[in-house]
Amino acid sequence: MILSPTPFNQGDQMKFHIAINLERMDAQTDMRAVRDHVLEMVQMADRAGFEIAWAAEHHALEMTIAPNPFQIMTWWADHTENIRLGCGVANAAYWHPINLAGEAAMVDLLSDGRLDLGLGSGAYQREFDRMKPGLAQSDSWRYMQEMLPLVRKLWQGDVTHDGTYWQFPAATSCPKPLQGEVPMWVAARSPITFDYAVANHCNIMSWPFSMPFAEAEKYKAQLDEAIETAGNGWDGTFAMMRHTAVYETKEDRAAAMDAIRSVLGRFGNLMTKTGAVHNGFPDEVSAEDLEGNVRVDPEMLEENLMFGSPDQVIAKLRRYEALGVDAFIYYASMGLGMAEQKRSLQSFIDHVMPEFT
Template sequence: MKFHLAINLERMDDATDIRAVRDHTLKMVQQADAAGFEIAWAAEHHALEMTIAPNPFQLMTWWADHTDTIRVGCGVANAAYWHPINLAGEAAMVDVLSGGRLELGLGSGAYQREFDRMKPGLDQRDSYKYMQEMLPLVRELWQGDVTHNGTHWQFPAATSCPKPLQDKVPMWVAARSPITFDYAVENDCNIMCWPLAMPMDEAVKYRAQLDESIAKAGGWNGTFALMRHTAVYDNDADRATTIDAIRAALGRFGNVMIKKGEVVNGFPEQVALADLDGNARVDPSMLEENLMFGSPAQVIEKLKAYEALGVDAFIYYASMGLDMDVQQRSMDLFINEVMPEFT
């Protein structure tokens, strides 16, 4: 099993210095680089302090400039917010500046609140259509001049400037629905999944959907990556801090997911946990069971279950509103006590 890191610049209130967040994020990426993580993932979100990533390509370029071998991934760009020529050029520039370390992920977005501001009138449930038009077009733009007359974009002959260094840039799709699994497999893309706070059964469902898509397509040589909020701890204080942090983060995440509550100056108000999707989503014992939380031994056991399921890469999602020092201790434990079991 390979390991990836997903980390955001995040602030839960304005008392946190953005410079401290900046420095913490880079330190975590550099630590992952030194430990042999394969990819560091940057997200794209807008007008939210809990995920400060208005342009993932900026973050990826910054990380690449301060690391040696870890690849830098966009996990993921929302296709509906971009023009294909713009996205192809931005992504290719990262590949050039990083020395050929680009991994490009495309997705359909998560929050209707963002669409209401970034792409007014578009229902998030329909945004996959933009991704499906964008992905093959970016590949074509990387090869040379393209004239396009599609549903969502039209333009005369143009190409990507620059072109990527890599002959074949690894492409990723964020998948949850069968139609997206089918599309990713048919188009030779790697797949990343995020079961949120749902139990192992959700990951099993994703694997089954992937296997069905592979059977329909007659084969697939891609990577199946699964992301989970991760915290490794060896004392009761860090355990309690972790559980409290994820419950608070889920309350704010619920705000933007179901548009219940206000977002003031970029900070989502916390939704009452009882208003979220049943107590199972926020019950402390359920969270500890479902997420990649626990002692090093417990985390090893969970990872081996994912490995047995057919997960090729585990994405360590570090950002959950957790105190930066506790995040760092978790990363230390993961690298020193968990990863050796898989290398």
């Protein structure tokens, strides 16, 4: 039997999450400073009442240092009080189900029941070429769809499994989660993934990258269609992630714009495989070489992303709220300086969040 997690967003108020990576844009940046900065940002979010802090999974990339999200979440759990710890997301193709179920349940145990488990299909073919050679990223959703119900079963007791990708004799997750029903999340962009998430009573996170608001509207339409098709009374949380920078000076605006354009150039390298990666640092691809150059145009970026003054950000969030987004994921990592990141988050906490509570 598939269990439905209790939705977070019981009322009409938008909830706020934070997603942050340990990131280095150059080899001169001290990893200890990166470590301390990320923890301080998560602690700021915890004190401010953010609902979830999300840790990603990526490999062999300095701009997203996250080889094991469960290790990161356990670290955060030990230094926070209330914020939930979200795996956003584990790449199902890289894990064995028994391993993943046990790692996740251990986080729930050590955090006193603050785990949110997200599964996804990965982002970069470069990672698959190293972590799962021979698997195309476009086919990895099949692993996720076999993994998710299996993890739920392993948390309940002994399971014998003879599937397409994994086979094993009777086994169970040790430990078991403290929560009777661990909230499950699926990273969704395509209709097939929305359909699967809704059919399996999972919460949904979407990321329109640097695309216009119309991309968010497309995701909501796919969600509505999936709910209608499933007819199962889906009552989960629909979360939307955007790179976020709240600035109140021209200098901070310029810093945010320079940072996001640089990151998008490196991200474009990974997505299109048009540049090299040296010691974990992707070369930056020029805006002219990226497909759809308008996505990196400063004016379009300021319009599409959660960038702007507090008033501008509030107005943008109101559009997402009206669209039906239950939770906004403040994506802090984009190569921005540590001091600027903290100023942005503090401004969001002081000036933006009060408008939604």
